[in-house]
Amino acid sequence: MTLKLDINKIRHDFPILEQSINGKKLVYFDNAATTQKPSVVIEALKNYYEGYNANIHRGIHHLAEKATAAFEATRKTVKSFLNANSIEEIIFTYGTTDSINLVAGTYGRKFINAGDEIIISTLEHHSNIVPWQMLCEEKGCILKIIPINDEGEIILEEYEKLLSPKTKFVSVVHVSNALGTINPIKTIIDKAHAVGAKVLIDGAQASSHLDIDVQALDVDFYALSAHKLFGPTGMGVLYGKKELLEAMPPYRGGGEMIKEVTFEKTTYADLPYKFEAGTPNIADVVAFKFALDYIQNIGKTNIAAYENELLAYATEKLESIEGLTVIGKAKEKVSVISFVLEGIHPQDIGIILDQQGIAVRTGHHCTQPLMQRLGIPGTARASFSVYNTFEEIDALVAGILKVKKLLS
């Protein structure tokens, strides 16, 4: 049994939710695109810039030491959030996209060659497609795609058929941002390892809903974005197994990632700094710790349990609307619900809902190949976070009925 959460109190932690849009109380259902930020995160940014803004690591003055300590404190918190083995395995990046590009651009470039195969799935976000296509264009490797069934689930038997000694890398999304599907990543990882392939999991969507234990998963790389976890934009994480990160060449060259530079030769810094060239996003990294602590205080299990209640309620309500089809009916889902309305373009749904103060996302959700597989141009997507309520779902239902009334 999970704790009963005080949702009103939680809502109070998110100042942005208190506003009205078009004269209506804001209903924010675009959490899969980015989550809102609690006051503790906003305050952390302010406190950093007002109190101890300084460049990190090389300074010996008081502010630099304070900033460095706060920056590195986040690394420790991320390490325990993911249950990584050491802080050297936690690389700060600009987000999931950047993390995946880092792996494709360094591990991929060094260890994947012409004729080698990389496997991704039909459910991937563009950021887990394009970097691998770019690599294959450069190196002559081959991209293979795991198909899905009509429910939006990966077909594991088809995945197994794609695996062979030629498979060098598997890169799969943990949770689909477009449909909410939770992939069986432990099975996917184990089967890839059985043929000697390495695995990256795109955790951008999963990390706000599910517990993640990189050691239990035995995953090689795990990518996430702070902004989908109540943290700032433009900051993310790449987890990588230490021995792999050590074997990889650096990504960007510049300050901070070096040990010694001469015009003849440069030696690189130890992990994790080898992958953190230049002055990083210090304030955002510092503030991300507060987002993770905030989640920790409520409890991931409590958050997931409440979000699942919202999902069940919304699914039942939406499915009872005539002409509405829920897209993505996986047995294992997080609180993301995509839908289409017969004869109405998803964009028109979004516009009319916005007039009622309801923020949903419409379109292809950066998953164009998935939309092509489903045979639709896009969907309307409502995605819930812990600060959303059953009343807001009722407002969505009323909003959709209004869309139907106006457009059909």
Ligand SMILES: *Cc1c(COP(=O)(O)O)cnc(C)c1O
């Ligand atoms: C949001 C998202 C991304 C991209 O994250 P950025 O923060 O834009 O780099 C990648 N994959 C999934 C599943 C996402 O939801």
